[in-house]
Amino acid sequence: MTAPRADEIVAGYLARLAAALAPVPAARRLELLDELREHIAEARQALSVETDADVLNILDRLGDPADVAAAEIGRAEIGGAEAPVPARRTSRGLEIAAIVLLLLFWPVGVVLLWMSDTWTTRDKWIGTLVPPGGYLGILVLGPLLAAGTLTTACETVTDDVGHVISSTCPSAGAQTGIDVVFGLVLIMYLIGPILGAAYLAIRVRRNRIPDSSATRDGGTPATVAAGQTR
Amino acid sequence: MALDTLVTQMRKGALEYCVLALLKDQARYGFEIVQRLSQIDGMLTSEGTMYPLLGRLRRDGLVQSAWQESSAGPPRRYYKLTTGGQRALRGFKDEWTTFRAAVDMILETGGAK
Numbered sequence: 001m002t003a004p005r006a007d008e009i010v011a012g013y014l015a016r017l018a019a020a021l022a023p024v025p026a027a028r029r030l031e032l033l034d035e036l037r038e039h040i041a042e043a044r045q046a047l048s049v050e051t052d053a054d055v056l057n058i059l060d061r062l063g064d065p066a067d068v069a070a071a072e073i074g075r076a077e078i079g080g081a082e083a084p085v086p087a088r089r090t091s092r093g094l095e096i097a098a099i100v101l102l103l104l105f106w107p108v109g110v111v112l113l114w115m116s117d118t119w120t121t122r123d124k125w126i127g128t129l130v131p132p133g134g135y136l137g138i139l140v141l142g143p144l145l146a147a148g149t150l151t152t153a154c155e156t157v158t159d160d161v162g163h164v165i166s167s168t169c170p171s172a173g174a175q176t177g178i179d180v181v182f183g184l185v186l187i188m189y190l191i192g193p194i195l196g197a198a199y200l201a202i203r204v205r206r207n208r209i210p211d212s213s214a215t216r217d218g219g220t221p222a223t224v225a226a227g228q229t230r
Numbered sequence: 231m232a233l234d235t236l237v238t239q240m241r242k243g244a245l246e247y248c249v250l251a252l253l254k255d256q257a258r259y260g261f262e263i264v265q266r267l268s269q270i271d272g273m274l275t276s277e278g279t280m281y282p283l284l285g286r287l288r289r290d291g292l293v294q295s296a297w298q299e300s301s302a303g304p305p306r307r308y309y310k311l312t313t314g315g316q317r318a319l320r321g322f323k324d325e326w327t328t329f330r331a332a333v334d335m336i337l338e339t340g341g342a343k
Contacts, residue, residue: 017278032285039278042303043261062276063276063278068276
């Protein structure tokens, strides 16, 4: 005996399953749909008297079509028992280019630095800010600094006998202070980019080994997680 | 929560060998495999996912399927172990027995010899 809406309910379930299985190759999709259709038919046959509630219960035990599809698709993506170990890039072209360009042409270097997945965010900020601009920064900021300190135009007004009436020139002491600051800034700008580049290069080498092992560690649970039941 | 996750993972890992064990002595069809596992508390939470699992076991060459006439109703797809499946099952059984004994021993004695 068939419950009033049983066929409709089953057809709805199978349609949702078919939709969820859309990414699965057609032959396999049809086979799976066949198997679940058979399962439902067997389960219904086992009932002496069938109600809509019984049919809903059978489908409930089968589980959400999305979960059934996920069990199939998760596996298809993994392609068997082996977890997909994402291929580690062996070439470090992007990183090398990023480091070199940070020194020579900072704006492009920064973009490459942030594109790479090799460095941590902290490393990237260090690479970006130590020092800002790389050697390009010197070209831009250097003359500005020089203009602002060394060659400050000053004007001295003297009276007829040569006594200084007023002067906008910094005193000798102040000038020395400015020179020291400028010298430090200059040294920072000469050494900073090299230090920054060296730091990033070291981090590339250091991140290599932990990274690949982290990938493997991450891969193993994925194999298990790709199992079929929740 | 961590324990829940662990139990789920262990069940998932063991399930495919339980399926192989069900097929050790005789071929069975999908619905029958599901019925038997569902009777055992907690082994199968979402029955429909058994079919993707059977599909994978077949792709891995551990089981094979064949149509068989049924006395009641349409023909059924029966699954049976291949030699590879028998080998995998024996391998798991050995590992499992050793592992279970080791964990039992440690849990009961706290590791004292």
